[in-house]
Amino acid sequence: MDKKTASQREMIRRLRASVMVPPASRREFLTLMGGAAAGLAAASLPLRGFAQEADLPQFDSVPEEWKGEGEVVVVTWGGIGTDMQRKAWFEPFEKLCGIKVVEAVGPDPAKLKAMVDTGTVAWDVCQIGRGTMLELLKQGDYLEPIDYGLVEDGVTENYRSSHGLDIVPYAQMIAYRTDAWSEAPKGFADFWDTEKFPGGRSMPIATKGNIPELVGALIADGVDPADAYPIDIDRAIAALERIKPSVIKWWEAGAQPMQMLLDNEAPMVTAWNGRVFAAQQEGAPLEILWDGGMLVNNAWLLPKGCPNLSNAQKFVAFSSSAIAQARYSMLLPYGFTNVDSEQYIPADVLANLPTAPANLSRMVPYQHEWWAANRPEVIEKFNAMMLG
Amino acid sequence: MSALAEPMAAAPPRRAGAAWRKPGLLVLPLLAFLAVFYLVPVLMMLSRASGPALDFAPVQAALTSGVAAQVFWITLKVAVITTLATLVLGYPLALFTAIAPPWLSRLLLAAVMIPFWSSILVRSYAWMVLLGRQGMVNEALIGLGLIETPMRLLNTSFAVYVGMIHILLPFMVLPIYATMKGIDGRLVWAAENLGAGALSVLRFVILPLSLPGVFAGVLVVFILCLGFYVTPALLGGPGDLMASMLIAQEVDLYNWDLASAYAAVLLVVTLLIVAAFSRLLSLDRVMGAGR
Known part of the structure; x- marks a missing residue:
């Protein structure tokens, strides 16, 4: 009751x-519905692991x-x-x-x-x-x-x-279900390896304020994370093209990758670290990988x-x-x-x-200036890839 | 209910002067409302689409974009398939509802109407729950031993069709049902009296006389399909990009001229289809015949 x-x-x-x-x-x-969906899921479970007011610093x-x-x-x-x-x-x-x-x-x-x-x-x-x-x-x-x-x-x-x-x-990073495979994935190379780690994938679309996974695609393609910027857009898009058959959905709201993870629609996604943490607190069998994640x-x-x-x-x-x-x-x-x-x-x-x-050193900070200058080109090529 | 009112309004009574002038005055508030809240925004959108230099550069960009052509093609395909499916599912339902005993007919109408009262968003989300990997459909199929591992139903074009057909079915059933209810029962008696069997009555009496309802339903469903946004976005897979999503995307990019151009193209395409439709099927004549 x-x-x-x-x-x-x-x-x-x-x-x-x-x-x-x-x-x-x-x-x-x-947006609201995504929030409501996450809220309903959250409301059905007690929020055990979250800090209480008494634990927080006070003014x-x-x-x-x-x-x-x-x-x-x-x-x-x-x-x-x-x-x-x-x-x-x-x-x-x-x-x-x-x-x-x-x-x-x-x-x-x-x-x-x-x-x-x-x-x-x-x-x-x-x-x-x-x-x-x-x-x-x-x-x-x-x-x-x-x-x-x-x-x-x-x-x-x-x-x-x-x-x-x-x-x-916040970090946008790989999150996966720990019950999906016997071996744990280690980074974007494994994210792209759908033979070793079978199952659906989900990553953000290029619009609605989202950041598409170009850096992750380059790392999967063998680029050293330190050399990811300036991003070679065509190379990244070509790598995304390879993973596309496994992409269940290009997500556009932060609640979507969580829903796909929790319902096992996609056992490996890129998502926002705070949302994954919240689901972990509720007992979901999830793990995150800082490697190749982006700090935004x-x-x-x-x-x-x-x-x-x-x-x-x-x-x-x-x-x-x-x-x-x-x-x-x-x-x-x-x-x-x-x-x-x-x-x-x-x-x-x-x-x-x-x-x-320790976490930051494993990630690739998001370069705002590069994105502000190149976003229109990224969106055009990303959409052509998505629909192609 | 507006769908039902439409065929009525389409054929003005052909009586002399004074009779139509008064109703004419009565629509003035509606006309004023539409002028301010519909016509003016549409004109503003069209003026945006013609670009700052009035050279229609945004429209040219919209018409030459490969992505846009593909998205419009997907949109048309989805609209045609959804419309046909709602017709195939909706016509027998409307017929059965029209000829069923009153209590059953009321029950069926309620079954059609009740989902109609809940929001599109809630219904789309309900389908996400049903079609998910651990949703009721997959669980039931596994429980029955029909499949072993869950099928991918959600985030596919299939899910988009299921959701859109469900949402749009009332728009097809209600006008057809209303037209069927208006068919003079004596025509059916006459046909039976002349030796027609049930199928012949359906083929030669009910079907032709219910066509106005069919056309009204088809038009409404088809036009609503062209503008669908939430359902394909929530239920669809990577390739299910509809025209409305393309427009929203350009708004996000501050390319409002281009977004207006896409919207203008969608408007023109819709109007052309409606015009072609009414000419091809001589809509007005059929509607007149149904009265």
């Missing part, structure tokens, strides 16, 4: 969340300049990510800074552009990739500059751009003319603080961009983050 009511409550909460963002585009339905006080009144609309990607952001950031921000957080799901960059173009901006803070920030800036004056006067010094220069503050570094930074972006700009700046400063970021990393193993967060995080949690030196 309990399980049922919990999942019903979850469904109602999600329906409310979806009502808050009128689904203007059909794509949003898909003693916050600077006066972070406090305010009114509200701020924060747009994130839904699912377990938003659930944990609520605990890590939204709830303490409301309590300590006196500003109400209005949650919305699905910060579609194209929608952001349309909002600014038409002067109907409804969002204040959006969690979008740093690469997307570069592409938006190329389109024109679509973003407000970040007020670094409010931001802690722990957010170092490499995470600061004029119009975006990096947040939530999200960024807080403020749309030009956002309705609560000053609250938005305060939220950006609060959520990038050392304690706030440590709280999030302890709830979900995504990295932090404030060097002072480290002191608050237990060693075993640190070792599991994509930004931990």
